[in-house]
Amino acid sequence: MAVLELYTKYNRVWISDEEHVWKSAEIVKDFHSGDTVLELLLEDGSEYCYTVDPSKPQLPPLRNPDILVGENDLTALSYLHEPAVLHNLKVRFVESRIIYTYCGIILVALNPYKQLPIYGDAIIHAYSGQNMGDMDPHIFAVAEEAYKQMARNHKNQSIIVSGESGAGKTVSARYAMRYFAVVSKSGSKTRVEDKVLASNPITEAIGNAKTTRNDNSSRFGKYTEISFDRKYRIIGANMRTYLLEKSRVVFQAENERNYHIFYQICSCADSPAFKNLRLLSADKFNYTCMGGDINIEGVNDKKDLEETRQTFSLLGLKEDFQSDVFKILAAILHLGNVEIKNVGDDKSSVPLSDPHLAVFCELLGVSAEGLVRWLCHRRIVLVAETVVKPVPKDRAINARDALAKHIYAHLFDCIINRINTALQVPGKQHAFIGVLDIYGFETFDINSFEQFCINYANEKLQQQFNLHVFKLEQEEYMKEDIPWTLIDFYDNQPVIDLIEAKMGILDLLDEECLFPQGTDQSWLQKLYNYLQASPMFEKPRLSNGAFVIQHFADKVEYQCRGFLEKNRDALYEELVDMMRSSKLPFLANFFQEEEQNAAISKSVKVKPARPSVKPANKHLRTSVGDKFRSSLSLLMETLNATTPHYVRCIKPNDEKLPFEYDSRRVVQQLRACGVLETIRISAQSYPSRWTYVEFYSRYSILMSHVEADLNDKKQTCKNVLQRLIHDSNQYKFGRTKIFFRAGQVAYLEKLRLDRLRGACVTIQKHARGWSQRRKYLALRKAAIILQQYVRGKRTIRKTVTAATLKQGWAALVIQRHWRGYLLRQVYQVVRLATITIQAFTRGWIARKRYKKMIKEHKALVIQKYARAWLARRRFQTMRRLVLNVQLSYRVQQLRKKIDEQNKENRGLLERLTSLANSHSQTMEKLQGLETQLEKSTNQKASLEKREKKAKEDASLVSIEVDALSLFVSLLQFCLQRKQIAENNTEIQRQDHEAEVATLKEEIKRLKEERVILQRKLEEGAQANSDLQEQVIQLTKHVKLIPELRRDLNNLQNQRNNMERKMKQQSEQARGVYRILLSVLEFVKYLTFIGRILENHQREQKESYETQVEGLKLKMDHLENENSKLQNLFQEKSNVNENICQEVSRLSSENLVIPELKLQVSELQRQKQELEGLVEEQNRELTEESSQRRYFEEKAEELEEAKRELQGRVEELEEENDHLKRQQLMENEVKSKLREETSRLTAENMDFDELLDQKDRLIKKLQTQVKSLETSQKGSAAAPAPHVNKKIESIKVISTFSSHLLFLKQRGVAVNMIPTLPAYILFMCIRHADYLNDDAKLKSLMNAIIGGVKKVIMSHQKDLEFLSFWLSNTHQLLNCLKQYSGEEEFLKQSTPRQKKNCLQNFDLSEHRQILSDLAIQIYHRFISVMHKTLTPTIVPGMLEHESLQGISSMKPTGFRKRSNSFYEESETYTISSILQHLTVFHSTMSHHGLDQGLIKQVIKQLFYLVAAITLNNIMLRKDMCSCRKGMQIRCNISYLEEWLKEKELQSSNAMDTLEPLAQAAWLLQVNKSTDEDAKEIIEKCCELSPVQIVKILNSYTPIDDFEKRVTSSFVRKVQSLLQDHEGSAQLMLDADYRFQVTFPFCTSTQALELLQVPNSLHLDFLNRI
DSSP: SSSGGOOOOOOOOEETTTTTTEHHHHHHHHTTTSSSSSEETTTTEEEEEEEEEESSSOOBBBBGGGTTTOOGGGGGSSSSHHHHHHHHHHHIIIISSOEEEETTTTTEEEOOSSSOOSSHHHHHHOOOOOOOTTSSSHHHHHHHHHHHHHHHHHHEEEEEESSTSSSSHHHHHHHHHHHHHHOOOOSTTHHHHHHHHHHHHHHHHHHEOOOOOOTTTTEEEEEEEEETTTOOOOOEEEEEEEOGGGGGGGGOOTTTOBBBHHHHHHHHSSSGGGGGGTOOOGGGSSSSSTTTOOOOTOOOHHHHHHHHHHHHHHHOOOHHHHHHHHHHHHHHHHHHHHEEEEOOOOOOEOOTOOOHHHHHHHHHTHHHHHHHHHHEEEEEEOOEEEEEEEHHHHHHHHHHHHHHHHHHHHHHHOOOHHHHHTOOOSOOOOOEEEEEEOOOOOOOBOOOOOHHHHHHHHHHHHHHHHHHHHHHHHHHHHTTTTTOOOOOOOOHHHHHHHHHSSTTTTHHHHHHHTTOOOOOOHHHHHHHHHHOTTTEEOOOOOSSSSEEESSSSOOEEOOOTHHHHHHHOOOOHHHHHHTHHHHHHHHEEEEHHHHHHHHHHOOOOOSSSSOOOOSOOOOOOOHHHHHHHHHHHHHHHHHTEEEEEEEEOOOSSSSOOOOOOOOOHHHHHHHHHHHHHHHHHHHSSSSSSHHHHHHHHGGGGGSOOOHHHHSSSHHHHHHHHHHHHOOOOGEOOOOSEEEETHHOOOOOHHHHHHHHHHHHHHHHHHHHHHHHHHHHHHHHHHHHHHHHHHHOOOOEEEOOHHHHHHHHHHHHHHHHHHHHHHHHHHHHHHHHHHHHHHHHHHHHHHHHHHHHHHHHHHHHHHHHHHHHHHHHHHHHHHHHHHHHHHHHHHHHHHHHHHHHHHHHHHHHHHHHHHHHHHHHHHHHHHHHHHHHHHHHHHHHHHHHHHHTTTTHHHOOOOHHHHHHHHHHHHHHHHHHHHHHHHHHHHHEEEEHHHHHHHHHHHHHHHHHHHHHHHHHHHHHHHHHHHHHHHHHHHHHSTTHHHHHHHHHHHHHHHHHHHHHHHHHHHHHHHHHHHHHHHHHHHHHHHHOOOGGGGGHHHHHHHHHHHHHHHHHHHHHHHHHHHHHHHHHHHHHHHHHHHHHHOOOOHHHTOOHHHHHHHHHHHHHHHHHHHHHHHHHHHHHHHHHHHHHHHHHHHHHHHHHHHHHHHHHEEEEEHHHHHHHHHHHHHHHHHHHHHHHHHHHHHHHHHHHHHHHHHHHHHHHHHHHHHHHHHHHHOOTSSSSOOOEEEEEESSSHHHHHHHHHHHHOTTTGGGGGHHHHHHHHHHHHHHHHHOOOOHHHHHHHHHHHHHHHHHHHHHTHHHHHHHHHHHHHHHHHHHHTTSSGGGGGGGTTTTTHHSSSOOOOOOOOHHHHHHHHHHHHHHHHHHHHHHHHHHHHHHHIIIIIITTTHHHHHHHHOEEEEOOOOOOOOOOOOHHHHHHHHHEEEEEEHHHHHHHHHHHHHOOOOOOOOHHHHHHHHGGGGOOSHHHHHHHHHHHHHHHHHHHHTTTTOOOOHHTTHHHHHHHHHHHHSSHHHHHHHHHOOOHSSHHHHHHHHHHHHHHOTTSSSOOHHHHHHHHHHHHHHHHOOOOOOOOTTOOOOOOOOOOOOOOOOGOOOOOOOGGTTTOOOOO
């Protein structure tokens, strides 16, 4: 296809423009060979004639079709030239807001001057593992490609980031390193990746400064090597720097600043940590105020210093090191303020009183006198002598500035070395990835030595880039078996030779630096003399102080002023010696190391085209140019040994406005960074490259039916191309791709568009013809009808006369009457039939309505009774519950009262027994006392006789005195009791009278209660008769359960009545008992009353006897009433037995009957308890009556004993005086007795506790023995079937657990239920619970949980195994809940299952552990399915075209990277996703997984599909088209049909696809008017504002018939979205997990019917 043939009408071209560089125009007329003018129509509507030379036609470059505009890769454009590149970048940057674009192997990055949400961790994970080109261009894609090649090819990589100041190089390099830090975690505690990222703030503080182009410009080159181990994890880093701009320390241009670190420390001058530095504000130091404004908008220097210090600490640089660094920085600032004065013509001086000089010397520890001397003087060493010569002011200032620059340069190198040391960790480096952040090609109005070095470095990098590009092109051609032809390209080796060869610029510069009197002008003159013949070197016409070099990017004019000074970078040796002698070791080491390095270093020399001249002086210091050349040589060696990746940063405008595009500035940088050179090289070969599948899909419309029917698509493509493009040199067929020369894809697009346009014209032609034919036929039909009427009218007028008219009228009258008659006859018949039908119909309707009313009335009656029955049942249920609560409470109270009564009875018995014992003891003691008294009188006489023999008989007398003292103490105790009784006699008499009155009132109250009790008994009899009647009625109405409940309620009421009666009886009995106690106490007190009260006592005794007789009568009456109550209980028991029989008969007809049975049995139990209580009370009353008679007898005996004692008392009083002398001895004896008694009591209590412990142990052992005996008796005593195991050891359980847990379910699942292991394990648990063995149960549960964990860990990637054990774990958890005995889990259980509930242990804690284990299995199960399903989602949901005939592909022509080998990978479709889902569902269903859990799993998988698909839409511009939206919605419908097929609509899985569905809808909807914008806001409620704007910006038309989304429409949508709240995240979290809940479902499986298949080989299990 000739190029001239493409200049046809409607095609567009580019013409040059001063303002926009290039502007578009449309061809108005076809251009033919020989024409002198190309007629064009500009976009503003004006015409333009482009002049063409017929002999050598230079036509304007053609514009690519709109369908190719906005491509991810510039090399995919059909026409590759400067305007096409410039326009493509503009469309992507301004309209689509995309900052990254590929240009072959280069990533072009435009600085947006705005924070974008495209650098989060979710974006990093999205690009991780993806091939370069599968996703939209991104710095992360380049980093991933480097990381992947390093891991795959085991070769070091480099990422070269270049661009001019302010283009975003530093940020791009930082993001690349952040990507490596995220995707390759070190896994160690050192967190090396954090340290690597933390080094950036330090290097930016000491190496970045504000310039006129950038507020954070890097003023040095940096190459960072990130080291990786064999597992490709970061183990360290190393940093190399190049060409620090030292001159910035002492000089800054207007509106520029010094390095950031100086302003940071000045902002903290008032801080206590910086007080000793004596800093001032930055505007008061000469080195920081030269540029004018010292502040940067939006930058807080104080806060940045805090971050810098924190970074120092993070890297392990201690406070001492930081303090030394800040001292040197402050000293440099003070040095700049040292004032140098002019003393004479060639002399200068510095006053020693200068405060800044003093501070400088104090901080650095140097001598002020020495510093002043050598700043203003220079020492010259001659042959015979040494001369010290003063220097003028300007040279002294230069010496001061040179000292400041050298100190800062050494400090910079030291900090970099310390950072490298901190980034090194133990471990061997396996590979590394280098990130080069270096300055791009620079050209300013005034270019000096720095720009010369920078452009020299870029020349070397461009040469390396060109060689690499050709290497990749050659590899691609060889891989596709296409002949390789040499391509002419610009070789910049002459420029490099001009700079670094023998007698080159650098060589001449170093030579001129050797001469003391050498000047910039003399050096320039040498350049003119030696290099004038070089085509790359020019002499400016209007300047004698500059020279011009033709670089690869542009011509640059360099001013020679300052070249020699900057290349020498000289510092007086005397000043160096002073720094070496500094008292600050940190500073002294700088210059010591410099001396050592100068002595032992061997500089690396570059091999030039011709050998260079060696310097005569061996001790000459190396120049800056030579150092830079050596370091650049090392850098190029490193880059050549690695695989490079290129990032070119572009500055879109100089005003730093967000998303503003200045075409002139951009094209200047594109020319400088080699992008256009890459485009030019690509355009000379075959830039457009398509796979055969892509070509077939796109251009099948150009194929004939015969060609399209061929099965071999590759051969079809060849046939079509050979037919459409006759020149075979315009394309080449590779193994997997078709290679096209520039313009051929555009020609094919033109042919395709012409075919589509022709088809549209044909369709329009037929549609319009069909419409016009319809209109013509309708008009023709109307005309024919009009003609018929007109012609008929004419015929009638010609043939009609008066007679015919009369006849006609007559005929009409006859016809009218006849027709009327006929119609009346028909009407009468129809009317009669209608009336008959209506009569029958209305009768039928009335009857129907009547029957309906009857039915409704009956229904109302039934409803009334049913609702009444339901209401009564609810009321009775509530009342029964309340009564049960009351009954239980009253029973508890009754039991408490009975216990108290029993305690009182036991206390009375003990007191009576103690009284009897004390009485007998007292009588015995009295008798003993009488005998002792006789003995004592005899002894007294003998003592009087034996006074003279006292000494001899002293021992005998003392013993006798002790005995007598004991007797006297006893007599004294009796006397005290007698005295107390006499004192309290009157008080007790008064109390007795009050008690008699109380007893009379109590007897009266008891009589009243007796009457009330008789009345209640009559009511009880009446209630019994009612109860019998109700029972009879219940037998008649068996099916009416509410009547039965009412009877039970009546029984409960009767029971309550009986309880109240029993309570009253017990209260009466306690009253009688209290009376007897009071009588007993009173009788006891009467024994101590004297003879004066005997008559009164006799009268009281008679009254008491009468009261006791009355109480006897009352007790007899109560016994009769108790017998009646027993009879009543007997009747009640008979009634209950009848009710039980009725209930047992009705148990099979209603589910409520088991509850009634329980209530009846409870009533029977309570009745029996009440009967027992009544009998016990009767026995107690009988015992009390016998005790009363016994007390009366004892009272009489006590009265006789009292009289005898009164006689003895008088005798004892006489001896009381004698016994008082022995009182002290008695007290001592008593105290000893008390101590001994307390000790014995404590010992007795300890013995009691030990006995209780032994008793409990004996009872526990007896219980275990009984349980063992029960378990050995067989299944007759077991409540449910269980698995029997050996009781002696728990080894059987462990063996069973391990055997079952490691059993593979395949092969045995056919003959057993899916959850059989869960049931068997629960039966083991149930058996352990039945044995009441806590240790075995805990061991079994631990074995189960541990076994499941172990088997899951060993099969954590086996989908079927995880599904099987997830189902069984869930079922075991359900069994533990169902058989726990808790009411909430027993609602749906059968009576048989309720009997099998666990009886002895609460396993709620084990249930929680098992639940956590199930959650762990669930998440592992989801992860395995995620891993299986993820590779199919993007191909199936996005890339596969499920709608036949609708192609969503557009011509990309994107060239994969050279390392991306072509692989025949498996093709996934939507059917693949559905197949996976079907396999997952069938696996879960086969293993019996609960339906609720299956729904949760499917919902999670659908969310994964939606998240991954939507994330890829956000990151792939080629997927944002209308047809792709149709494909996505079709695939969503397939997923919805799958849900309906599996009956999973209730899983809410479709809700998770709603964001994806809305995104697909957004791709299809119109996007032009305000109504469309409002509809988008309303419909896309599940998408965040960021996602909506991203889709609109990324929307890409597939054909020329589709329209792009305008920027104004996107801004309109953004304005409407401002009020909408939504997430600022662009990506969905594909790893998000919904909270899982395990539903409880009652199992209907009968445990006793389980069968264990023989194939399981569980022979150690036995059924009992």
